[in-house]
Amino acid sequence: MTENKIYMDNAAATRLDEAVFEAMTPCYFENYAVATSEFGYSQGLEARETLAEARAAIASVLGADPEEFIFTSGSTESSNLALKGVAKALGTKKGKHIIVSKIEDFPVLQSARALEKQGFEVDYLNVDDYGFVRLDQLESLLRPDTILVSVQHANHEIGTVQDLGTIGRLCSAKNVLFHTDATHTFTRLPLDVRRIKVDLITVSAHTLHGPKGIGGLYVRRGTPLEKIADGGFQEFNLRAGLENIPGAVGFAKAVSLVTEEENARLKDLRDQLIEQVVAKIPLVTLNGDPQKRTPQNANLSFHHVEGESITLHLDMYGIAVSTGSACFSRSLEASHVMMAIGGDHERAHGSIRFTFGRYNTMEEVDLVVETLAKIVENLRKISPLGKQGGV
């Protein structure tokens, strides 16, 4: 069923790399002991060493020490832990004020809303037309009782990369913790905690050809954080639960496979798609910043057409793309990201997100653009929106 399909949606980055699979396999059949059992016997110690190596390898990419990185079940759990764990640690001590951007992904946004129900006060930062958070607004919102700022490294829909250095400095100057959701940038864009003053970083394996069900959270040494998953004392007593060692090993392997050359190649695919679409299809808007965007993301609005119609028609040609965010594509509501960057409903509903991964090729880009041009032309002919727009 899935042969000859072209994935240019989230799944493009989700296909497991064969080398990751090979790295995970021994953890299933040979080195499968429980890491917390090292007290009793040598296989447990071996398992523990395997886990420690995976942890160290991932932490080092962030410029962090192994003790500053914990494994979780994915980026949703990581962001929940970052927001709620800081709230638990500081809510009764320092204050109940939190700042997040309006265009965060759902784990951050919904964790913030859950905290509001518990009596925390949340300010939602505005963004400009390209999706950059308003730094002047951030500065004016920071208060003595602010405990956390959460701004994503790059947006999951429009790819806009935030200025984490400046945000980190603003937070640090006011002694406020800073969390960033780097789910869509980890290994694709540099992020070094020795240079950027960020205290908590959400990462995940599923965006870089690693396994699903494993993610992580960087926690700068000394950061006040209380665990939210109670049980055993795993992960430096910050996250209870049997260690998913195959997942951790697969995550580390996936991280090791990303190269600068690959990121440059993804950027070429992205730019080729954007340039060709703009050249061949009239009335198209690129959403997000042309330069400061993740190498693997393109987001385009096709005016006078529904994104939903485009995705359904592309599907008939075996091409997978997304409209709206993955979490939200079951709903017909307009994307909160598109609305926050000043898009009207038409631009929001006509937006298509392309995600590039290791297995995409330039030939696929050419084929997708060609197919897209045909589809958009046909849809505009029959669209009531098109007729209203006079196209």
Next chain:
Amino acid sequence: MTENKIYMDNAAATRLDEAVFEAMTPCYFENYAVATSEFGYSQGLEARETLAEARAAIASVLGADPEEFIFTSGSTESSNLALKGVAKALGTKKGKHIIVSKIEDFPVLQSARALEKQGFEVDYLNVDDYGFVRLDQLESLLRPDTILVSVQHANHEIGTVQDLGTIGRLCSAKNVLFHTDATHTFTRLPLDVRRIKVDLITVSAHTLHGPKGIGGLYVRRGTPLEKIADGGFQEFNLRAGLENIPGAVGFAKAVSLVTEEENARLKDLRDQLIEQVVAKIPLVTLNGDPQKRTPQNANLSFHHVEGESITLHLDMYGIAVSTGSACFSRSLEASHVMMAIGGDHERAHGSIRFTFGRYNTMEEVDLVVETLAKIVENLRKISPLGKQGGV
């Protein structure tokens, strides 16, 4: 390093079955779309169907409908969700009183303690010498403001199987929700929600040769439960996070591989070990009930010897067993389970837990007993505890 080793600890049940591996593989390389994308394209729909099939297969083993079973990252998360989710849903409506047994595993016990810190009142049920909860005490503790009772199906250390039918009836009569942690019994012992009035059940794949990092929670239709992992709307809006479809498929496959014949075989291994140890080694106590115990568990105390010394010596022969619980084996504290069943410190510290899995054989049992007899004899010769005891 791990060849010719004998696993009779938790890891015995953790080794992945090859058939599970084969079932998971296509989810990595072929059917790897994001299940929430079904709105946009057919691969997403395919992924969604795969997930639904896995869900239905697991739910049916519990006698449940697919809509009553959600996937989580493992039993720790499931138990956290059960306790904290009910507390969130009912804490301000019905009351703040919770009852758990003293011998629960850490996810339940520590979630209960976390709720105590939030103002909930928790009663800890006593158990008798075999580890059975005191049903008369349970009945007398149930109050109009009791929102939840959590009693495990069977104990993780001593294997004692609770009378869930009676506990369910007592709870139901007082309109109190009942959660059970069935991590160590799922598929090994029957549990049917059409016959037992239990509202929430924690299960996991890692105890039945399935993958790590995936578990589940049965939630009886209509049970008041609020999500604790915020983000997307996955899992009937009860658990946010990208669906771990390979994990779910592996879990379902693992469930399908367990047979009554296998459970009978595990019971034979267990009984053979217990009988031989008792016949060949003096001063041994079987911990837990001889009959009402999980087929895969034996727990024996060797008097006048430290369990720690036995495990270390067995390790030199390549044999892995546990002392205390997996979560606790890093600590030198006595097991809370052993203390609750009236064990003194000596009996607690001299206890060894054996867990049997699909790959254990009768020959391994004979070899382990023989080795154990030698080790215990030698240790007793040099043990100050042994001399005090006059052995």
